[in-house]
Amino acid sequence: MEKMKLIDISMPLYNGVPGWPGDTPYSFDLAWTKEQSGSVNVGKLEMSAHTGTHIDAPFHFDDEGKKVYDLPIELYTGPATVIDVSGEQEITLNSIKEKVKMGTKRVLFKTNCWGDRSQFPEKIVPVLPEIVPFLKNRGVELIGVDMPSVDQLDSKELAAHHTLYEHHIHILEGLVLDYVAEGEYELIALPLPLKEGDGSPVRAILRELR
Ligand SMILES: [Zn+2]
Numbered sequence: 001m002e003k004m005k006l007i008d009i010s011m012p013l014y015n016g017v018p019g020w021p022g023d024t025p026y027s028f029d030l031a032w033t034k035e036q037s038g039s040v041n042v043g044k045l046e047m048s049a050h051t052g053t054h055i056d057a058p059f060h061f062d063d064e065g066k067k068v069y070d071l072p073i074e075l076y077t078g079p080a081t082v083i084d085v086s087g088e089q090e091i092t093l094n095s096i097k098e099k100v101k102m103g104t105k106r107v108l109f110k111t112n113c114w115g116d117r118s119q120f121p122e123k124i125v126p127v128l129p130e131i132v133p134f135l136k137n138r139g140v141e142l143i144g145v146d147m148p149s150v151d152q153l154d155s156k157e158l159a160a161h162h163t164l165y166e167h168h169i170h171i172l173e174g175l176v177l178d179y180v181a182e183g184e185y186e187l188i189a190l191p192l193p194l195k196e197g198d199g200s201p202v203r204a205i206l207r208e209l210r
Helices: 129-136 161-168
Strands: 006-010 026-034 042-046 054-058 078-085 106-110 142-145 171-174 184-191 199-208
Touching: 054 184, 129 161, 161 171
Parallel strands: 078 106, 106 142, 142 171
Antiparallel strands: 006 199, 026 042, 054 171, 054 199, 078 184, 184 199
């Protein structure tokens, strides 16, 4: 059997990785060194649940919403369609409607708007709520984006987050799709089993299909 290629579409995590302005900065340090413990190095992590490549649980924007551990892991594993919308100012119905086939469960939008990953972006390519009923109608249950949010960064009403939520479509953010061509893949992007989680970092990969 031919080996199928895996593409890592996750942002590396390191001290200094850019996070949402005002949110908990990412920090990793060796809280217990080999010298101290006598046997092993033990790291300590402090981070926002929305650092780098991560999922949003409904609890992130709704106090009554589901938390990470309550979400079915099937959402985050399986066929996914990558759609290239680079060059667009917004993700509109016109920019995607020919590309989402009936029965598509997972869609990843490649906007290419976050080029320099050492900085938090100033502007992104927001998902317009008008695409949401269309995606639902096609069967979509998960959308992924290569930017830190699906809404414009200064948005307080979070129209896309809420419209997606109302249509039971889940959200994966902070993907790295620079080297991924438009097409069909298998996605694996499992969140940690966080019982209280409003979000979770994921290691997201795509498997090429043959
Ligand atoms: Zn988030």
